[in-house]
Amino acid sequence: xxxxxxxxxxxxxxxxxxxxxxxxxxxxxxxxxxxxxxxxxxxxxxxxxxxxxxxxxxxxxxxxxxxxxxxxxxxxxxxxxxxxxxxxxxxxxxxxxxxxxxxxxxxxxxxxxxxxxxxxxxxxxxxxxxxxxxxxxxxxxxxxxxxxxxxxxxxxxxxxxxxxxxxxxxxxxxxxxxxxxxxxxxxxxxxxxxxxxxxxxxxxxxxxxxxxxxxxxxxxxxxxxxxxxxxxxxxxxxxxxxxxxxxxxxxxxxxxxxxxxxxxxxxxxxxxxxxxxxxxxxxxxxxxxxxxxxxxxxxxxxxxxxxxxxxxxxxxxxxxxxxxxxxxxxxxxxxxxxxxxxxxxxxxxxxxxxxxxxxxxxxxxxxxxxxxxxxxxxxxxxxxxxxxxxxxxxxxxxxxxxxxxxxxxxxxxxxxxxxxxxxxxxxxxxxxxxxxxxxxxxxxxxxxxxxxxxxxxxxxxxxxxxxxxxxxxxxxxxxxxxxxxxxxxxxxxxxxxxxxxxxxxxxxxxxxxxxxxxxxxxxxxxxxxxxxxxxxxxxxxxxxxxxxxxxxxxxxxxxxxxxxxxxxxxxxxxxxxxxxxxxxxxxxxxxxxxxxxxxxxxxxxxxxxxxxxxxxxxxxxxxxxxxxxxxxxxxxxx
Numbered sequence: 001x002x003x004x005x006x007x008x009x010x011x012x013x014x015x016x017x018x019x020x021x022x023x024x025x026x027x028x029x030x031x032x033x034x035x036x037x038x039x040x041x042x043x044x045x046x047x048x049x050x051x052x053x054x055x056x057x058x059x060x061x062x063x064x065x066x067x068x069x070x071x072x073x074x075x076x077x078x079x080x081x082x083x084x085x086x087x088x089x090x091x092x093x094x095x096x097x098x099x100x101x102x103x104x105x106x107x108x109x110x111x112x113x114x115x116x117x118x119x120x121x122x123x124x125x126x127x128x129x130x131x132x133x134x135x136x137x138x139x140x141x142x143x144x145x146x147x148x149x150x151x152x153x154x155x156x157x158x159x160x161x162x163x164x165x166x167x168x169x170x171x172x173x174x175x176x177x178x179x180x181x182x183x184x185x186x187x188x189x190x191x192x193x194x195x196x197x198x199x200x201x202x203x204x205x206x207x208x209x210x211x212x213x214x215x216x217x218x219x220x221x222x223x224x225x226x227x228x229x230x231x232x233x234x235x236x237x238x239x240x241x242x243x244x245x246x247x248x249x250x251x252x253x254x255x256x257x258x259x260x261x262x263x264x265x266x267x268x269x270x271x272x273x274x275x276x277x278x279x280x281x282x283x284x285x286x287x288x289x290x291x292x293x294x295x296x297x298x299x300x301x302x303x304x305x306x307x308x309x310x311x312x313x314x315x316x317x318x319x320x321x322x323x324x325x326x327x328x329x330x331x332x333x334x335x336x337x338x339x340x341x342x343x344x345x346x347x348x349x350x351x352x353x354x355x356x357x358x359x360x361x362x363x364x365x366x367x368x369x370x371x372x373x374x375x376x377x378x379x380x381x382x383x384x385x386x387x388x389x390x391x392x393x394x395x396x397x398x399x400x401x402x403x404x405x406x407x408x409x410x411x412x413x414x415x416x417x418x419x420x421x422x423x424x425x426x427x428x429x430x431x432x433x434x435x436x437x438x439x440x441x442x443x444x445x446x447x448x449x450x451x452x453x454x455x456x457x458x459x460x461x462x463x464x465x466x467x468x469x470x471x472x473x474x475x476x477x478x479x480x481x482x483x484x485x486x487x488x489x490x491x492x493x494x495x496x497x498x499x500x501x502x503x504x505x506x507x508x509x510x511x512x513x514x515x516x517x518x519x520x521x522x523x524x525x526x527x528x529x530x531x532x533x534x535x536x537x538x539x540x541x542x543x544x545x546x547x548x549x550x551x552x553x554x555x556x557x558x559x560x561x562x563x564x565x566x567x568x569x570x571x572x573x574x575x576x577x578x579x580x581x582x583x584x585x586x587x588x589x590x591x592x593x594x595x596x597x598x599x600x601x602x603x604x605x606x607x608x609x610x611x612x613x614x615x616x617x618x619x620x621x622x623x624x625x626x627x628x629x630x631x632x633x634x635x636x637x638x
Contacts, residue, residue, distance in 0.1 A: 008138060008166075011054055037099060052080045069277065074152055075157065081144045161183045194207045239295045261383075297315040300394040304393070319545070320525040331516075334431060337431065421511060424511055432513075440558065453506075468500065479530035537601055
């Protein structure tokens with residue numbers, strides 16, 4: 001429920017009360033500040049409450065942005081302030097302080113303020129009036145200032161061309177009303193539903209019409225989560241069509257995959273259009289994207305098998321490459337989200353050659369789109385997969401994926417390595433802990449890390465990364481070239497356990513330490529792929545595909561929790577899943593000692609089921625009940 005408390009002088013004929021009711025607020029009127037305190041206290045504790053000046057003039061969408069966004073405990077525009085239950089206590093304190101005069105004259109401000117309309121009033125004219133004291137401002141503005149002064153974060157949405165004003169006098173009111181009439185509120189709302197930064201294909205081929213589909217969904221009461229689920233089912237049907245192995249099935253699969261992507265864009269646009277953000281929505285949107293793509297890979301592999309072509313190794317390789325690419329992105333972003341530039345002789349190291357080149361390329365319009373395309377984001381990638389599925393064969397689809405994603409991985413990783421080396425950022429303890437959480441270290445590597453912690457902390461420069469790479473290379477090389485059905489296969493995995501412990505025994509704050517988690521992902525996934533491929537046993541590769549998918553889900557879930565500010569999964573869960581090094585060792589043991597009675601496909605399937613059940617059960621319970629914050633995903637400035 002939501003309650004809006006109208007304050008200030010009533011304005012005959014104002015549509016404000018109706019606008020607030022259309023936004024779901026129960027409207028009450030307070031003749032003075034003391035009455036507002038009483039109404040605030042009487043509102044149910046679970047209600048969102050808003051203070052709105054009755055003289056408010058502005059667009060309905062400006063009020064919607066300020067008063068209904070569920071992501072922020074408190075938010076405000078000129079003349080309107082809202083607080084969710086977690087900020088109600090602070091709001092009561094601030095309102096009481098303002099009413100008693102404790103917050104009066106906290107700052108100077110003009111009597112009339114606008115939100116993006118550029119209105120000029122008498123109070124804005126230089127030399128015409130002196131700025132009035134804060135006590136002359138609307139009550140909502142004074143309370144907002146008091147909240148921020150007391151340490152409560154108040155979100156101020158960017159309104160762009162939208163108007164939010166409290167005019168002082170009839171002339172200023174007429175000017176504000178004219179400014180409101182000059183801007184199409186709905187057009188701004190539709191435009192702001194689209195992400196500011198997106199790929200070429202999404203921006204020019206999907207968003208021009210998907211935004212209208214989002215509005216259609218909003219007007220029929222559909223939620224973003226329902227659209228997200230529809231996108232998942234559409235992609236799963238597409239995977240089923242691809243699994244038929246017929247040309248008609250491939251054409252249908254390509255078309256359905258494209259439609260699934262349209263829905264995938266629509267759910268986010270619907271969330272921004274109607275401000276229906278939620279914890280569950282953030283998790284579903286992120287998780288289903290991976291589930292859709294990897295399920296489609298499996299469908300292609302099944303379809304190819306029906307035609308006599310075994311491409312399971314290519315399907316698994318494509319999933320490995322795509323997942324590792326994502327972890328390069330995730331690790332780099334977490335490492336640098338709140339880092340500061342290193343200093344030399346007291347001056348920050350800024351303006352590096354890499355950033356200068358990047359800025360130069362971004363200054364030319366066409367290079368921006370080329371750079372966004374060559375990294376093969378989801379829009380371009382799914383379009384390529386859909387077209388090639390309809391016109392060619394699954395093998396060609398996977399070859400194109402491996403080449404395209406391989407080039408994109410090299411391009412992005414090289415650029416980020418150069419940035420890291422030249423900028424030499426100083427990383428915070430939060431970033432170091434995030435990288436340690438992304439490492440997914442299990443009990444075996446933990447034991448090693450405890451044993452070598454003191455000497456490991458003295459390792460210079462990139463030594464930890466080099467040790468992790470060396471251990472990963474040993475594990476992958478043994479999986480690729482070691483003697484089959486021999487205990488020697490386990491040697492590489494044992495080396496990997498030791499090197500992994502050494503690599504994470506120090507604080508992960510070095511310039512290239514963000515590469516350590518992706519190295520671990522590449523090692524574990526590649527080792528599983530190679531063991532299954534070399535076994536040449538029917539069902540080994542599909543079972544390995546399932547295992548990597550289950551483990552990747554756990555890794556992606558870790559990322560989404562950290563990005564959402566909810567923290568990493570509990571250590572007990574990570575230990576129960578064995579950690580990356582424990583699972584790698586277990587698969588190596590299976591490959592070395594598999595027999596006819598307990599063959600590799602069955603062993604991989606059992607591990608996959610155990611990992612999936614444990615990781616999914618804990619993940620679903622967490623996201624449903626934790627109340628973790630959704631990841632902010634803003635569209636263009638209105």
